[in-house]
Amino acid sequence: MKSLSRALPPLTLLEWGVILSYFYFSGRLASFLHPMFRPGVLVTGVLLVLTAVCVALFPEEKCAHEHEHTEETETHGRITPGSVIAFLLLLLPLALAAKVSPDSYGADLIRRRGLVEDIRSLPGINGRLTHPVAPPSVATPTLALPAQAAVLQKSIARTAVTRQNAPTSNDKELEQAAQETMVEPGLPTQESGNEDAPPMPSAGSYDNPALRPNESGNIPVQVTDLLYAAQESSTRKDFEGKRVEIIGQFLSPKKGATKPELKSNSFMLVRLVMVCCAADMMPAAVKVEATKRPANVHEAGWLKVVGQVRYRPRAKGPSPDGIDYGDTPEPVIVAASIAKTPTPTEKYVY
Known part of the structure; x- marks a missing residue:
């Protein structure tokens, strides 16, 4: 009886570890848990099995001071009704759940949850x-690239006129450089070409590559x-x-x-x-x-x-x-x- 009493704790740990490992390797865990959390179940099962082995191999050491034992120590190591009940409460529900729990849901349960159509x-x-798209509004006319360049050139000219000091040679050089670079912005040059530009999708093609x-x-x-x-x-x-x-x-x-x-x-x-x-x-x-x-x-x-x-x-x-x-x-x-x-x-x- 004393050896059986010592075996109850490791047996409890062993059963929990074995059942958790069984659910993982049998694939039944997929019916109950998100894939991200499943490795944690396997780790827990393995640790419980290892703990059960350690508890079985290294039982609680005997008291070194036998002369200090009281009358209560006469029951030490014996099986009591409370320990048996605790053992059954820990083992039976988990064993029954592993045996009779369904791996799928029926139509009645799905209907009770309520069908989600949004x-x-x-x-x-x-x-x-994603953030909802704003309702379409009146489109603002977009200027062509040469027209945009002309607007920018006029803006630069107005800024230069309003300056208090007369424009220096550096200012003239900067304005001339801006005019040269802003004539046709964004247009491909002969050297770069447009071989890297993605092809325009046709009307019948699939816009989303995924x-x-x-x-x-x-x-x-x-x-x-x-x-x-x-x-x-x-x-x-x-x-x-x-x-x-x-x-x-x-x-x-x-x-x-x-x-x-x-x-x-x-x-x-x-x-x-x-x-x-x-x-x-x-x-x-x-x-x-x-x-x-x-x-x-x-x-x-x-x-x-x-x-x-x-x-x-x-x-x-x-x-x-x-x-x-x-x-x-x-x-x-x-x-x-x-x-x-x-x-x-x-x-x-x-």
Whole structure:
């Protein structure tokens, strides 16, 4: 009994270390934690295992002064009900959680979290958004380069006239040098040429080099990419009318829900967004319009959708779900093909 009592502390540490290491190496940790924090779990598991080994190999030393022992020392090293209860409280919950905890979320849980169709509603997003573009105003006419040079020359001349002292030879030399250098500013010289200038994009090309089509001719995107782009017109043009390829979870309209803008063959494509851990998980969703509903696809099943992106104006005022999106348009994918796809290794978007 005494040896078993000594074994309880290292056994507790060993179990915690083994379970943490198991979650890391089995890949189950990807369902609960951001990749940035996963190495810390592995380090903690290894340290717990090493601590358990040290506690088992180097037990508490016996008291050197046996003559000072009291009657309480007769129970030293024995198993007490309190130690057994503490041992079970530390081990059983963790073991059961490791065994029965789900690695994915169902459609009901996703709906209870609330579908996010505006990127500003996701946690930790406000700091990453760029400053909104100011509304277009009346454009100020821009002078041609030679005209700009003439204006600058007149300004230099007026400054020279208003000076109290007469211009010196140095002033004349400076003015003459300014005139020579400001005749046609910015124009390429014969020596420099324009071979390093980037080519002007054609009307049908992709303006953003990061959004190049893959071998199938589709631009791989995430749900969050389309929601981000909806915030500014300069980014919407990168996706508007383009053929994209996107992976997400199928979610049909909830029965009885009032969503008049959702057509009969449309559905929501959802991707879970994680900032830190599963506790802050939020489902980002984008609407998909199809000619017919995908067959034999269960709720929260994984799909690969290929289609064109359209940004459409939303109805004024609060939507049926009570959210006022303002002037932010709604991204919609007009599907050309829908197919089942295996569950990705990383189920979340970070």
